[in-house]
Amino acid sequence: MSVSALGTTVYEVVTHHGHTYLVDVESRECSCPDHTYRDARCKHLRRVAIEITEGRVAPPGHLRVSCAVCGDPFYEPTDALEPHLCRQHALEPGDFAVDRETGGTVLVLAVSPRRADEVRIPAHDCTVAEYASNRSYPPDDPVVSAVFPTVDVTNAGVTPRSLRVYTFPLTRLALPTK
Ligand SMILES: [Zn+2]
Ligand SMILES: [Zn+2]
Structure with a gap:
């Protein structure tokens, strides 16, 4: 059967x-x-x-899906949105993640089903995958957007060090080991 x-x-x-x-x-x-x-x-x-x-x-209520990063199969609720990410690669908005290139910590804002070779970085006139420090990551990685959650506190008040939203190929970011 x-x-x-x-x-x-x-x-x-x-x-x-x-x-x-x-x-x-x-x-x-x-x-x-x-x-x-x-x-x-x-x-x-x-x-x-x-x-x-x-x-x-x-x-x-679940279906077998493949992780968008490593391809490993696992079960997701039928209505779960793409990208499907296994436990090892699951990043979610609100997670802190470590940038493997710089060691810096970023705050994840969104995980997109779009691929790194589809999404452009307008300021650099290239795709996320083509950007110099991203070239060693798979071009079909889902694109993650994140900010550096750092602020400066002075007598004048609190200022974010940067308000820029950065885009990364997903596997460039790692969940911190707790
Ligand atoms: Zn029967
Ligand atoms: Zn995976």
Whole structure:
């Protein structure tokens, strides 16, 4: 039997004999004759439950996706927005991240599904991927925008050291190790 997740609570089961049944794990219903006529908890329901428990198919409401950075597969909620990022590469707005090139800390503002070789840096008339210090990172990395969260405090008040928003290829930034 092969089981595939449809991204809801319904799973498609194809048997060895080539029959296709739909199993709903929430209502515990299956479209097979066994279940329909005898109201038994059929083998298809059991099989889907096992596949989910053992992590071979996505849990209800999830789909299998690939990390936009490393390509590793994992399960995301069906309505999750791109880019899909595995635990190791997940950066979110509000995260502090370390710039691998300078060692500086940045505050992440946005993670875009657009690629580094698509997004331009107007001030330098090149793409994020073409910018000199970004060339050793994959050109298809998602683009992350961030600011340097540093301020100067003087008697005159508090001034941000820079109000510029910078763009980075995602893998140039690393989550700090805690
Ligand atoms: Zn069944
Ligand atoms: Zn990854």
